Amino acid sequence: MSAHFAQNNEIITASRTGGDLAVDIADSRSISAMFEKTGMIDAIICIAGEAKWADFNELSEDDFYIGLKSKLMGQVNLVRIGRTYLNTKGSITLSTGILADDPVVKTTSAAMVNGAIHSFVQAVVLEIENDIRVNVVSLGLVEDSYERYKDYFPGFNPIPMNKAVNAYVRSVQGKNNGEIIRMYH
Amino acid sequence: MSAHFAQNNEIITASRTGGDLAVDIADSRSISAMFEKTGMIDAIICIAGEAKWADFNELSEDDFYIGLKSKLMGQVNLVRIGRTYLNTKGSITLSTGILADDPVVKTTSAAMVNGAIHSFVQAVVLEIENDIRVNVVSLGLVEDSYERYKDYFPGFNPIPMNKAVNAYVRSVQGKNNGEIIRMYH
Numbered sequence: 001m002s003a004h005f006a007q008n009n010e011i012i013t014a015s016r017t018g019g020d021l022a023v024d025i026a027d028s029r030s031i032s033a034m035f036e037k038t039g040m041i042d043a044i045i046c047i048a049g050e051a052k053w054a055d056f057n058e059l060s061e062d063d064f065y066i067g068l069k070s071k072l073m074g075q076v077n078l079v080r081i082g083r084t085y086l087n088t089k090g091s092i093t094l095s096t097g098i099l100a101d102d103p104v105v106k107t108t109s110a111a112m113v114n115g116a117i118h119s120f121v122q123a124v125v126l127e128i129e130n131d132i133r134v135n136v137v138s139l140g141l142v143e144d145s146y147e148r149y150k151d152y153f154p155g156f157n158p159i160p161m162n163k164a165v166n167a168y169v170r171s172v173q174g175k176n177n178g179e180i181i182r183m184y185h
Numbered sequence: 186m187s188a189h190f191a192q193n194n195e196i197i198t199a200s201r202t203g204g205d206l207a208v209d210i211a212d213s214r215s216i217s218a219m220f221e222k223t224g225m226i227d228a229i230i231c232i233a234g235e236a237k238w239a240d241f242n243e244l245s246e247d248d249f250y251i252g253l254k255s256k257l258m259g260q261v262n263l264v265r266i267g268r269t270y271l272n273t274k275g276s277i278t279l280s281t282g283i284l285a286d287d288p289v290v291k292t293t294s295a296a297m298v299n300g301a302i303h304s305f306v307q308a309v310v311l312e313i314e315n316d317i318r319v320n321v322v323s324l325g326l327v328e329d330s331y332e333r334y335k336d337y338f339p340g341f342n343p344i345p346m347n348k349a350v351n352a353y354v355r356s357v358q359g360k361n362n363g364e365i366i367r368m369y370h
Contacts, residue, residue: 028246056265056312061213064261068253076249076297080241103308112261115304116297123288123296127241 001047001165005172012038015048025049025074028081035085043172044082045093049074051110053152059109067113075117079124079134086132093171094121094136098184101138104152114138118180125178133178135171139164140184157185186232186350190357197223200233210234210259213266220270228357229267230278234259236295238337244294252298260302264309264319271317278356279306279321283369286323289337299323303365310363318363320356324349325369342370 002011013019014034023034025048051067052059075094082092099107100114121136128134139159141149146158167183170176187196198204199219208219210233234256237248260279267277284292285299306321313319324344326334331343352368355361 056309057314059265061258061262061265064258068258072297072301073246073249073253076293077246080244080246099308100304101307103304103311105311108261108305108308108312111308112257112301112305116257116301119285119288119300119303120293120297122286123284123293124241126288126290127293129242 001045001168004165004169005045009042012041025078026070028073028077031074031077031081035082038085040085040087041090042087043091043093044078044086045168045172046075046078047095049095049113051113053106053110055106056108064109064112067109071110072113072116076120079128083128083130083132086130089131089133091133091135091172093168094134096136096138096180098138098140098156098182101182102184104154106152121180122178133171133176135176135179135181137167137171137181137183139167159183159185186230186353189350189354190230194227197226210263211255213258213262216259216262216266220266223270225270225272226275227272228276228278229263229271230353230357231260231263232280234280234298236298238291238295240291241293249294249297252294256295257298257301261305264313268313268315268317271315274316274318276318276320276357278353279319281321281323281365283323283325283341283367286367287369289339291337306365307363318356318361320361320364320366322352322356322366322368324352344368344370 014021014023016024021034024030049071051071052063096114096117099111100118103111121134125134141153141156142164143158143161167181199206199208201209206219209215236252236256281299281302284296285303288296306319310319326338326341327349328343328346352366
């Protein structure tokens, strides 16, 4: 996806273990430190955040907080903090997944976090300023992960990578705002 | 609502400040202590949990955790812990609200928590044992709260209390499972 956007834009990548900048989205100070380094930008795309997959009977209260701190509040904090580093008419694109609408076994925590982000995005666009748009891309099981995860997703169809990339393109380059961009088939 | 169900059932009420038992759903030990007192039961209905309402610009990270700890994890913990105190074919009914689907200003935190519960309920019924059913009732602005909150909900229609009660009746006495029972009009 970086390759796609790099055709016409300057890209800064960030992750816990690689990329141009280091960031751990579970830590809001780390998010602030990242944006101090990027300075003002036009678009933020987040494809990060973890949640624990396990049988419901085995998930402890603390296990649920892994997803709440990382994939949920990590993305909320990215909006809270990142909006002040976005130029007018900038955009923020978050990521969830099909589990929000169509969960499978072992995903009570992951599904919950995804559903939370869907409602958050619809709410935050009522208030965010400077004509900043916020969307969330919710993909099915993408082709590149299909072999690894297909046993968890019986009968789910793999999403071709070009369709996955297009969902993000639609968010960043379209005029969509407050949308849950679902790509499930 | 207690009055309705009391016609044909033995009712035990619990809340922070009144009811037969004291419980603070934000504290999982308090939930466990409550169920130790109830013993085995047939149905759990939760209409509890708070989240902070404020402008998005003013909500701190800690403010978001008020809702995550109380209305979200409080209800998740009620399912985690409560399921072991439910008889076979028992039911659990959680509560959210229209903000999950149709938020208003100041509700980024409240909307997020409601959306999380919607996805959680759909996921947990894939795994919960002993034929226990789990549903969530999502109401619009109920008549009894209309005067107090109507300025936050421009153009929203008040939900008559009998329709609100019926949503819970449908969850407890129907065969619905994993459903988001929406009553918005």
